[in-house]
Amino acid sequence: MTAGLREQKKDATRRALHAAALQLVADRGLDGVTVDDIAAQADVSPRTFFNYFPTKDDAVVGLDPRHSGRLAEAVRARPGAETPVQAVRAVLLDQAREMARDPQLWPLRLQVVDAHPVLAARLSAVFGDAERALTAVLAERTGTRADADALPGLLAAVQGAVMRTALHRWLASGFTADLPALVDEGFDLVTAGFPATPA
Amino acid sequence: MTAGLREQKKDATRRALHAAALQLVADRGLDGVTVDDIAAQADVSPRTFFNYFPTKDDAVVGLDPRHSGRLAEAVRARPGAETPVQAVRAVLLDQAREMARDPQLWPLRLQVVDAHPVLAARLSAVFGDAERALTAVLAERTGTRADADALPGLLAAVQGAVMRTALHRWLASGFTADLPALVDEGFDLVTAGFPATPA
DNA sequence: CACCGAAGTTGCAGGATCTGCAAGTTCCGC
DNA sequence: GCGGAACTTGCAGATCCTGCAACTTCGGTG
Numbered sequence: 001m002t003a004g005l006r007e008q009k010k011d012a013t014r015r016a017l018h019a020a021a022l023q024l025v026a027d028r029g030l031d032g033v034t035v036d037d038i039a040a041q042a043d044v045s046p047r048t049f050f051n052y053f054p055t056k057d058d059a060v061v062g063l064d065p066r067h068s069g070r071l072a073e074a075v076r077a078r079p080g081a082e083t084p085v086q087a088v089r090a091v092l093l094d095q096a097r098e099m100a101r102d103p104q105l106w107p108l109r110l111q112v113v114d115a116h117p118v119l120a121a122r123l124s125a126v127f128g129d130a131e132r133a134l135t136a137v138l139a140e141r142t143g144t145r146a147d148a149d150a151l152p153g154l155l156a157a158v159q160g161a162v163m164r165t166a167l168h169r170w171l172a173s174g175f176t177a178d179l180p181a182l183v184d185e186g187f188d189l190v191t192a193g194f195p196a197t198p199a
Numbered sequence: 200m201t202a203g204l205r206e207q208k209k210d211a212t213r214r215a216l217h218a219a220a221l222q223l224v225a226d227r228g229l230d231g232v233t234v235d236d237i238a239a240q241a242d243v244s245p246r247t248f249f250n251y252f253p254t255k256d257d258a259v260v261g262l263d264p265r266h267s268g269r270l271a272e273a274v275r276a277r278p279g280a281e282t283p284v285q286a287v288r289a290v291l292l293d294q295a296r297e298m299a300r301d302p303q304l305w306p307l308r309l310q311v312v313d314a315h316p317v318l319a320a321r322l323s324a325v326f327g328d329a330e331r332a333l334t335a336v337l338a339e340r341t342g343t344r345a346d347a348d349a350l351p352g353l354l355a356a357v358q359g360a361v362m363r364t365a366l367h368r369w370l371a372s373g374f375t376a377d378l379p380a381l382v383d384e385g386f387d388l389v390t391a392g393f394p395a396t397p398a
Numbered sequence: 399c400a401c402c403g404a405a406g407t408t409g410c411a412g413g414a415t416c417t418g419c420a421a422g423t424t425c426c427g428c
Numbered sequence: 429g430c431g432g433a434a435c436t437t438g439c440a441g442a443t444c445c446t447g448c449a450a451c452t453t454c455g456g457t458g
Contacts, residue, residue, distance in 0.1 A: 006425060006434070034414065045437050050416065083395040117324055124323035125316055147371045150384050154364045155393060161356035165349065172346045185349050193392035194354060196282040205405070205454060233443065244408050249445065 014052050016042040018062035022108055025060050030116045057122045060112060068126060071095070072133035076140070084138050084151065088159050089187050096166065096180040103175075110171045127164070131156040162186035213251050215241040217261035221307055224259050229315045256321045259311060267325060270294070271332035275339070283337050283350065287358050288386050295365065295379040302374075309370045326363070330355040361385035 020041035024033040035056050039046040053059040071091065078087035099106045113119040138152035139145060146152050166182035189195075219240035223232040234255050238245040252258040270290065277286035298305045312318045337351035338344060345351050365381035388394075 004426065009425095010435085035416090036414090047437055047439090048435085051435075054416080056415075085393045085395075117327075120327060121320040121324035124327065125320035128316075128319060128323065147368065150364065150368065150381070150388060151393070153367060154360065154385055154388055157360035157364045158357055158389065158393075161353065161360040165353045165356045168352060169346065169349065182349070186353055189349060189353055190357065190389070191392045193390045194284045194350070194357075196284075203455070208454095209406085234445085235443090246408055246410090247406080250406075253445085255444075 013042065013044060013048075017044070017049060017052055017059055021056070021059040022062065022112060025116075026108060026112050030057075030060070030118070055122075057119055060119055061122050061126065062109070063123075063126045065126075065129065068129035069133050071130045072137040075134060076137045080141070084141060084155055085187075085191060087141070088134075088138075088155060092159060092163060092183055092187075093180050095163075096183045100179040106167075107171075107175045110167060114171060127160050131160050134159065158190060162190060212241065212243060212247075216243070216248060216251055216258055220255070220258040221261065221311060224315075225307060225311050229256075229259070229317070254321075256318055259318055260308070260321045260325065262322075262325045264325075264328065267328035268332050270329045271336040274333060275336045279340070283340055283354055284386075284390060286340070287333075287337075287354060291358060291362060291382055291386075292379050294362075295382045299378040305366075306370075306374045309366060313370060326359050330359050333358065357389060361389060 017038060021033070021038045024037055024041060033056075035049050036046045038056070038059060039049045042049075049059070074091040074094065075087050078090060082090070113123050134156040135146050135152045138155055139149070142149065142151060144152065162183060163186075166179060166186055169182050170177050170179050216237060220232070220237045223236055223240060232255075234248050235245045237255070237258060238248045241248075248258070273290040273293065274286050277289060281289070312322050333355040334345050334351045337354055338348070341348065341350060343351065361382060362385075365378060365385055368381050369376050369378050
């Protein structure tokens with residue numbers, strides 16, 4: 001089942017590079033760290049670094065392109081009886097719980113990303129990929145064409161907005177808030193159509 | 200009113216650089232164009248290029264950082280009687296009309312950006328800045344703290360989602376669709392809370 | 399109108415990023 | 429074992445981007 005030794009090593013190296021990049025940048029700032037530093041920390045040659053990540057920035061963010069497909073696949077796997085919003089909401093809650101599990105990884109990532117606009121852009125690109133894949137799956141589910149119906153693309157984009165907002169508020173709370181709860185709150189507001197003033 | 204000759208020249212140079220970057224990249228692709236090419240096309244030295252844009256990518260996207268504040272300012276200027284959603288919707292419609300006015304600039308921009316994920320990330324960063332500024336203004340309007348109330352941040356993010364989706368659908372239509380109408384459609388869906396299936 | 403400070407342009411040197419290429423080394427299946 | 433595939437590595441080189449120091453141009457002032 002688990003792939004050969006080769007695969008394991010690759011995964012390990014990838015994680016080592018990401019961990020090194022994240023930690024070093026957290027300590028010294030993005031400009032205080034070179035690719036050579038990261039490679040040295042992970043015990044590979046500088047040239048090998050680029051076999052794993054096309055860019056220093058990508059190593060810091062550290063999210064596979066294959067990660068982009070996970071969201072869409074998870075939504076596809078939801079029971080067909082659910083409405084698109086219900087399906088997306090359920091999946092996002094799962095992901096939020098997953099992210100909150102490791103008390104180090106995502107908090108550190110978010111702090112670092114927040115401190116460097118360039119990295120925020122990179123992270124947005126990853127989200128964008130995920131949203132594009134999700135759009136296709138939602139179009140399947142609703143049986144419409146993605147270019148005729150606005151719903152798939154819009155829901156995919158709004159889902160990203162909810163998640164980004166939740167992550168930002170999580171960060172702002174010093175990671176004391178409950179991430180899934182923040183996601184829930186976001187979906188409540190959205191599905192209520194942004195009530196004027198519930199005052 | 201209009202600033203001195205100096206300001207005019209700066210604006211002209213900036214526009215020339217952006218236009219050159221956009222056109223060259225549209226023709227040859229992002230990797231087929233160097234900063235030297237762009238500078239030459241705009242009749243300035245390569246070194247001067249970096250007095251205007253911190254990055255080649257930024258020159259291609261060509262949006263000021265000061266552009267980021269315009270959205271927020273426009274919302275601040277809306278009558279206080281409007282709900283946040285109404286105010287944001289009105290401003291976004293204005294911007295959509297503005298973007299659709301020049302039949303060349305935004306279409307070319309969007310095509311180029313769509314063809315190069317790196318540029319999409321850059322554009323996302325600009326949107327992100329605008330959203331952050333908007334969050335602050337919305338928090339003012341609702342009289343809440345942006346970190347206690349989810350609405351300002353979420354509405355700012357969702358607004359971005361609506362606009363991005365509209366732009367994407369505009370692009371997909373080959374720019375035959377009506378951009379303001381696409382924005383309207385997006386807001387209708389959002390304020391309806393994503394109705395299950397209006398079938 | 400002559401002059402001075404501020405603002406803008408330019409060239410140069412240099413560090414860092416990233417890519418192709420051509421070895422070497424390690425793993426997997428037969 | 430052994431042959432091919434996969435991975436690592438070094439090297440050369442193009443490009444990006446930055447600091448610095450000169451030079452040129454603009455805008456105001458007496």
